[in-house]
Amino acid sequence: ILHILQNLPGKNFFKEAGNEKEVYNYLKKEVFDILLIDISFNDNSGLDVLKTVKAIYPLINVLMLSLYPREQYVVNSLKYGALGYLTKDTSSEELVMAIKKVAHGEKYISGALAENFASHFENSNNTFRYKHEILSFKEYEIMIKLVNGKTLQEIGEDLYISTKTVSTYRKHIMEKMKFLKSTELTKYCIENNLI
Numbered sequence: 001i002l003h004i005l006q007n008l009p010g011k012n013f014f015k016e017a018g019n020e021k022e023v024y025n026y027l028k029k030e031v032f033d034i035l036l037i038d039i040s041f042n043d044n045s046g047l048d049v050l051k052t053v054k055a056i057y058p059l060i061n062v063l064m065l066s067l068y069p070r071e072q073y074v075v076n077s078l079k080y081g082a083l084g085y086l087t088k089d090t091s092s093e094e095l096v097m098a099i100k101k102v103a104h105g106e107k108y109i110s111g112a113l114a115e116n117f118a119s120h121f122e123n124s125n126n127t128f129r130y131k132h133e134i135l136s137f138k139e140y141e142i143m144i145k146l147v148n149g150k151t152l153q154e155i156g157e158d159l160y161i162s163t164k165t166v167s168t169y170r171k172h173i174m175e176k177m178k179f180l181k182s183t184e185l186t187k188y189c190i191e192n193n194l195i
Contacts, residue, residue: 014032015030015032020045020049020052023035023049023053024052024053024056027053027056027057027060032060033061033103034060034061034062034063034099034102034103035053035060035061035062035063036062036063036064036065036099037049037050037053037062037063037064037065037082038064038065038066039064039065039066039067039073039077040066040067046064046066047073047076047077047080047137050062050064050077050080050081050082051080051081054080054081058081061083061102061103061104061105062081062082062083062084062102063082063083063084063085063086063098063099063102063108064077064082064084064085064086065086065087065088066085066086066087066088067087067088071133072132072133072135072137072140073085073137074109075133076137078107083101083102083105083106083107083108084098084101084102084107084108084109085108085109085110086098086108086109086110087110090110094110098110130192131176131177131178131188132177132188132189132192132194134176134177135173135176135177138159138169139169139172139173139176141159142155142159142166142169142170142173143173143185143189143194144189144194144195145158146170146173146182146185147185147186147189147190147194147195148195152166152167152170153166173185
């Protein structure tokens, strides 16, 4: 991505941040047309960074980048104030187009992602077709870690929360999705290509 940005025509000023503190320091000192945030930035806290940035700088235009073409990430990114969402396998041409649109305050979701996203609604009332779409981002994140075999303690360490909190999240996930056994949850995630 940096290579693409460096080769954009005209005068372009950009900075790369390695952690949240750097993001906020840059935003304090400079005015940017657009902020690109990797959803897995700084140990999977890209959405947390988005929420904080938009709370402090509500007018900044944000484009989210992700390896994950999952509807839940798109929904939460837009809900928390991003104007655009692209997967990292997007062509350089589409990335440039998305940057230009979002920098000017327009919304942009990559074509393939938008088609996939639209197909997951049953009707004009936006009724969700899949059980996992009712989960919050944090619940979804924990669900994916659970079905990938991580223990409650490992998940707690990953997300900087207690094992007890992870256990509470797990209980809510099972209740919301109406599953009684972990094997049902794993089977559901496999069948719906979530893992």
